[in-house]
Structures are given as structure tokens and as C-alpha cells.
Amino acid sequence: MAEEKCIFCLIASGDIPCAKVYEDEEVLAFLDLSPVRPGHTLVIPKAHYRDMLEAPVSLAPAVFSALRKVGAAVMKATGATGFNIMQNNGLSAGQTMFHIHWHIIPRVEGDGLGVWEQGKYPDAETMQNVAARVASYLEK
Ligand code: 5GP
Ligand code: ZN
Numbered sequence: 001m002a003e004e005k006c007i008f009c010l011i012a013s014g015d016i017p018c019a020k021v022y023e024d025e026e027v028l029a030f031l032d033l034s035p036v037r038p039g040h041t042l043v044i045p046k047a048h049y050r051d052m053l054e055a056p057v058s059l060a061p062a063v064f065s066a067l068r069k070v071g072a073a074v075m076k077a078t079g080a081t082g083f084n085i086m087q088n089n090g091l092s093a094g095q096t097m098f099h100i101h102w103h104i105i106p107r108v109e110g111d112g113l114g115v116w117e118q119g120k121y122p123d124a125e126t127m128q129n130v131a132a133r134v135a136s137y138l139e140k
Pocket of ligand 2: 003006008048049098
């Protein structure tokens with residue numbers, strides 16, 4: 001259902017303009033207003049869902065297909081040699097627009113965009129314990 005004050009719902013309904021690059025029955029893709037790099041595109045479902053925990057799995061084929069098509073087009077249009085797909089869930093993860101969306105960010109070698117610093121588990125047992133704890137919630 002569209003939410004009255006949701007900017008992405010208003011973009012999906014055409015009430016707020018956007019720089020549209022792709023649309024089908026279920027999804028819309030348009031340029032991010034504040035791009036990390038030119039061509040930075042957002043893919044949204046036209047229906048309102050807050051995040052990955054709320055969006056139905058049935059949305060997956062339309063989103064997956066749009067991400068592939070738009071990702072390839074963004075690469076060609078910008079001369080990128082790769083692209084990142086990013087999707088934030090929750091404030092702590094950097095989500096600022098609470099209508100689910102996927103970022104497509106074009107990349108070239110040496111473009112200076114940051115990569116996340118990765119660490120290590122202190123020992124193999126700790127790693128197994130964390131895996132077991134996550135798995136235990138999947139069994140519930
Ligand atoms: P998030 O941080 O929630 O993953 O990403 C939200 C994105 O939406 C941001 O990159 C921001 O620049 C973009 N954005 C916010 N408001 C608008 C808008 O009105 N139009 C467009 N095209 N992008 C927006
Ligand atoms: Zn919405």
C-alpha cells in the first residue's frame with residue numbers, strides 16, 4: 001500500500017518527479033539525487049515495504065531482473081567496469097529512506113570508493129559459536 005508521506009511512494013505514483021531510467025509493473029529505477037558517482041541508481045518496488053524483513057519473497061524475481069538489466073545499462077552508460085549493489089536495513093545500517101530500495105553504484109578500478117575493513121575471529125571455536133547462534137534462530 002502507498003504511504004501518504006513516503007517520498008518513494010510519491011515518486012512511484014508520479015506525484016514527485018524523478019530521473020527515471022527503467023520501469024515495469026512492479027519496480028521503478030531512477031537516479032539517486034545525491035550520487036556517490038554519476039549513474040548511481042535506485043531500484044524500488046512500486047508497492048511500499050519498509051525493508052528486507054517486510055518485503056515479500058515474491059518480489060525477488062522482479063527486483064533481481066531489474067538489478068541485472070539496470071546494472072548492465074548503468075555500466076555501459078558510465079563506462080564503469082563493475083558495480084556494487086547495496087541495500088540498507090535500519091538506521092544503524094545507514095537506511096534513511098524507509099521504502100525498501102537497492103542502490104546500483106558504478107565502479108571503475110582505483111576509483112577510491114571505500115571498502116569495509118574486515119577483521120578476524122579470535123579462534124575457530126568463537127567462529128563456530130557465532131555460526132551456531134545464528135543457525136539456532138533460523139530453526140525457530
Ligand atoms: P539509504 O541511505 O536509505 O540506503 O538511501 C536513500 C537514498 O535516497 C540516498 O542515497 C539519497 O540520496 C536518496 N534520496 C533521498 N531522497 C531522494 C529523492 O527525493 N529523490 C531521489 N532521486 N533520491 C533521493
Ligand atoms: Zn513508500
